[in-house]
């Protein structure tokens with residue numbers, strides 16, 4: 690798998706998602722968020738996301754389903770390396786409902802506000818997803834990357 694480059698000066702407009710609250714969690718919420726990541730994704734992603742809670746505010750956004758109050762997804766940045774976006778995950782019950790788009794764009798706008806010009810999606814799995822939502826480009830020669 691390759692890394693992807695996202696131009697933060699050329700992001701699409703972000704529309705509010707009717708059914709979701711997208712926000713940065715507070716530090717005291719880290720146990721619940723990290724358990725969600727471990728239970729639904731992997732212990733490796735939990736370890737990467739733990740690094741997000743080392744910053745104030747944390748370098749992670751979460752999506753909370755307004756109707757049920759459940760955690761639907763998360764997106765981190767500056768965890769594996771500075772300027773890297775990820776890990777990213779949407780609970781399988783909430784996939785296909787624009788949760789991924791909402792959290793990734795929110796995280797990318799936060800990176801732009803923090804002063805980055807570009808974001809790198811490390812070792813991207815669903816390349817077409819990132820191409821679709823933020824016009825990401827494959828970085829030649831990025832296989833194997835830093836992982």
Ligand SMILES: CC(C)(COP(=O)(O)OP(=O)(O)OC[C@H]1O[C@@H](n2cnc3c(N)ncnc32)[C@H](O)[C@@H]1OP(=O)(O)O)[C@@H](O)C(=O)NCCC(=O)NCCS
Pocket residue numbers: 775776777778779780783784785786787788789790791810811812813814815816817818821822
């Ligand atoms: C990839 C993932 C985050 C997408 O989340 P999602 O909430 O289902 O995505 P969205 O509903 O916001 O999809 C936005 C658009 O991308 C498309 N899309 C979603 N997943 C896709 C995929 N795997 N490949 C290609 N396109 C995809 C959708 O069809 C949608 O297109 P549309 O606007 O034309 O309808 C989710 O499937 C997931 O958590 N996967 C497992 C973890 C993972 O692979 N994370 C990324 C690691 S780099």
